[in-house]
Amino acid sequence: MDPATGAMLALQILALCSIVAALLAYLVRQSRNASNEFDVRSKRYVLVTSCDNSVGLQIAIALAEAGYKVFAGLLEPEGTSPSAKIIRALDDQRKKEPALTEIAEDGATALAQGQIVPLELDTTREDSLHACLDAVRARLPAGEDGLWAVVHTGGLALAGVIERQESSAWECMLRHNLVAPLRTARAFIPLLRAKRGRIVLLGDSEATFxxxxxxxxxxxxxxxxxxxxxxxxxxxxxxxxxxxxxxxxPINPLVLYGPPILKRIDVESGVKGAEGTWTAPLPTKAIRHSLTPALGSPCPLPSYNMASKPRSLCLFGTD
Structure with missing residues (x-):
């Protein structure tokens, strides 16, 4: 090999090594960032208000998987509703992984990363909201003085042509869909103020039903x-x-706010499955594009369209 060819080959090898080194450095940096973000989330407590419906259950599970410590509001936490069964099954699975169990300084077992703690909550009732507030305070470890977020997932959709639908149905929907989130916000503002946290509400679909x-x-x-x-x-x-x-x-609200449907058998394939199999209503990207920045961004947008990828925007700094 002549000297010129050798020099060229050496330069090519050096360039290739530089590219590999840069790629490895990037991957290490990304891994550290992801680890740091998970560590931050694992110290944050979130209440998802209405996990008896499909959207509430999916959001609670997604937040727990992201590392948040989640309080899940249920009408009957010890009952036999599909959501209660699924949450208990997830808790049983988590308990098989002892590495996730955390011990608080006072010796009591604290909420573990990814844990979902069911609490009794009916957001249409003032007494239930205040009882849940007390229950959350009682379960926060020593030194914790607030919630990072309250995600109000309650909702009710009663279909009916306006000309024939009873006005009592309208009043019921207004109570669940509009009055309940305001009552919830009012009850939990003190805990959210302590953490400079956030309130997350569900609006109407962009596809406009x-x-x-x-x-x-x-x-x-x-x-x-x-x-x-x-x-x-x-x-x-x-x-x-x-x-x-x-x-x-654009998902039918009757599905979004309806209870999860447990399936023992796939009707189309005829394959039997374990009780607890259910289909989440939201696509994974809807969670990634909206819920993740809504709770994780230091400067969240006023609103997120769950059907599209959001812009990055911050109009002012944060502490």
Whole structure:
């Protein structure tokens, strides 16, 4: 090999080594960032208010998998609802992994990373909200004085043509969809203020089901949530609490706010499965594109469309 060819080959090898080294450094940096983000999330406590419905259960599970310590509101935590069964099954699975168990300084078992703790909660009742508030405070470890987020996932969709639907159905939807999140915000503001946390609400779908016959009152209540979120955001601005609105993808609200359906058998394939198999209503990317930045960003956007990837935007600095 002549000297010129050898020199060229050496330069090519050096360039290749530099590229490999840069790639390895990038991967290490990304791994460290991911680890640091998980460590931050593992110190944050989140309440998901209504896990009896499919969207609430999916959000609670997604947050637990991301490392948050999750309180899950259920009407009957020890009951036999599909959500209660699924949460108990997940807890049984977690207990088989002892490395995830944490011991608090006072010797008591603290919430572990990825743990979902069911609490009794009916967001349409003031007494239930205050009892849940006390239960959350009692379960926070020594030194913890607040919640990072309250995600209100309660909702009710009653289909009916406006001309024939009873007004009691409208009042029921307004109570569940609009009044309940305001009551919840009012009850938990003290715990959120302590952490400069955030309130996350679900609005109307960008695909607007308001054009679907039979959902007039439902759509009115969901649009009301959007207006309430905007006003609440302005009112809580000086407290450091963020208010974030999530706009669900085009999914039938009867499915979104309906209970999870446990399946023992796949009807199409005829394959039997274990009890607890269910289909989550939201696509994974909807969680990644909206819920993740809504809770994790130091400067969350006012709203996120769960059907699309959000822009990065920060208009002011944070402490």
């Amino acid at each position: 308001s054009r679907v016959p039979g959902l007039v009152a439902y759509s009115a209540s969901r649009r009301g949530v959007e207006g309430a979120a905007e006003a609440l955001r302005a009112e809580l601005l000086t407290s450091g609490i963020s208010v974030v609105l999530l706009k669900p993808p």
